[in-house]
Amino acid sequence: MTPEGLQAAVQMDAADELAPFRSQFVSHDPDLLYMDGNSLGRMPRATAQRLQQAIDHEWAQGLVRSWNNGWYEAPQKLGDKIGRLIGAGPGQVVVCDSTSVNLFKLAVAALSLRPGRQRILTDAFNFPSDLYVLQGCIDLLGGRHSLQVFPSQDGIVIDEDALLDAIDEDTALVTLSHVAFKSGFRNNAQRITQRAHAAGALVLWDLSHSAGAVPVDLDGWGVDFAVGCTYKYLNGGPGSPAYLYVRRDLQTAVRSPIWGWFGQHSPFAFEHDYRPVEDVRRFLAGTPPILSLLAIEPGVDLLLEAGIDRIFRKAVSLTSFFIELFDRDLSSLGFTLGSPRSPDQRGAHISLRHPQGYQINRALIEEMNVIPDFREPDNIRLGLAPLYTSYQDVWETVQRLKRVVVEKRFEKFSPERQAVT
Ligand SMILES: *Cc1c(COP(=O)(O)O)cnc(C)c1O
Numbered sequence: 001m002t003p004e005g006l007q008a009a010v011q012m013d014a015a016d017e018l019a020p021f022r023s024q025f026v027s028h029d030p031d032l033l034y035m036d037g038n039s040l041g042r043m044p045r046a047t048a049q050r051l052q053q054a055i056d057h058e059w060a061q062g063l064v065r066s067w068n069n070g071w072y073e074a075p076q077k078l079g080d081k082i083g084r085l086i087g088a089g090p091g092q093v094v095v096c097d098s099t100s101v102n103l104f105k106l107a108v109a110a111l112s113l114r115p116g117r118q119r120i121l122t123d124a125f126n127f128p129s130d131l132y133v134l135q136g137c138i139d140l141l142g143g144r145h146s147l148q149v150f151p152s153q154d155g156i157v158i159d160e161d162a163l164l165d166a167i168d169e170d171t172a173l174v175t176l177s178h179v180a181f182k183s184g185f186r187n188n189a190q191r192i193t194q195r196a197h198a199a200g201a202l203v204l205w206d207l208s209h210s211a212g213a214v215p216v217d218l219d220g221w222g223v224d225f226a227v228g229c230t231y232k233y234l235n236g237g238p239g240s241p242a243y244l245y246v247r248r249d250l251q252t253a254v255r256s257p258i259w260g261w262f263g264q265h266s267p268f269a270f271e272h273d274y275r276p277v278e279d280v281r282r283f284l285a286g287t288p289p290i291l292s293l294l295a296i297e298p299g300v301d302l303l304l305e306a307g308i309d310r311i312f313r314k315a316v317s318l319t320s321f322f323i324e325l326f327d328r329d330l331s332s333l334g335f336t337l338g339s340p341r342s343p344d345q346r347g348a349h350i351s352l353r354h355p356q357g358y359q360i361n362r363a364l365i366e367e368m369n370v371i372p373d374f375r376e377p378d379n380i381r382l383g384l385a386p387l388y389t390s391y392q393d394v395w396e397t398v399q400r401l402k403r404v405v406v407e408k409r410f411e412k413f414s415p416e417r418q419a420v421t
Helices: 003-015 019-024 045-061 063-069 074-085 099-112 128-140 160-165 189-198 290-294 297-306 308-333 357-367 391-406
Strands: 093-095 119-123 146-150 171-177 202-206 225-228 243-246 349-353 373-375 379-383
Touching (some): 003 308, 045 297, 074 093, 074 243, 074 297, 099 171, 099 243, 119 128, 128 146, 160 189, 171 189, 189 202, 308 349, 308 391, 357 373, 357 379, 357 391
Parallel strands (some): 171 202
Antiparallel strands (some): 093 243, 225 243, 373 379
């Protein structure tokens, strides 16, 4: 036991301005330590009411009339609201499709603006789906481009100066995760964007692991394109549609590779020839999944109410507290820290590495009522979503982690992987 750590946790919770937000989320089990808000955020209480309204009134009673009572504009209206979380002025963000599909649309669009350049620069920390999509783009465009995957020496950080040096006059596009899904490393998006632009390249940021957790200022940083998902820190629900950002002055210069009727100038004119609408909606393809889309808004409202600066301050202090407890209680048990020590280089999740990481992760879930997730080869990933994670949650999670190892509870779990880890 480390009662002094617990005491500190109790004090920090008492002083936490964001503590009241915890009760805005549904929780059925007070003993459950949910440390996976960076994979699937908790459900806001208001979401159930919003969906009930959508089902009973908008769908059941309004039927097709509801398209003219808010549904048709929803991808853009909600996009503008998400824009407030990521520093994007109105008219530059739409909600649609999945992050992977949006990345595809924007990567193809971006490459079309730099026809003479051949290189796409990304890093080894990017989400594998992003790498697959980029490989697919290259294949689709005839194999004229090459993908440079910038390596990491330690698996925890990327050498930023060396990455900047890799951007040159053959680089068409620099596309990275703002916060890396595994180590939690946070790129200096502003500096990388500036350097890319100085070399004449475009940037496409994936905000899936940063939006709703850390400050993002797309307009201020001069970003060209961005994508992100809504089911992590935005708490939009499983498979909720993603969003994309296209800077205003680029919107008519680029086209989506998917010419669908929702991106058409006037979809209900049913013209035979495609004429894209003159704004970011040209990146919409088909009919949006309205119920899933409407479910996103209550979570975004909570984040806006809390304010991203306060959210980020708490993310820094939660992750710092976790690392403090790690140093004291876990580093002697075979764990190593898989995340950056500097808060300037982190998002809101922490990875712990351990040779028996997979089995420990299983034991936490099956026996200890803790839900982190596991990322190959040995990362136990703990998401500390600031709106509903307390300092006492962090303290208690460390105690349970300790017990799993000290009491060898992980040994009864097979290292064989389940389908979803
Ligand atoms: C979660 C995540 C995705 C998810 O992509 P989907 O197409 O929505 O499944 C993509 N990129 C990053 C960086 C992510 O963290």
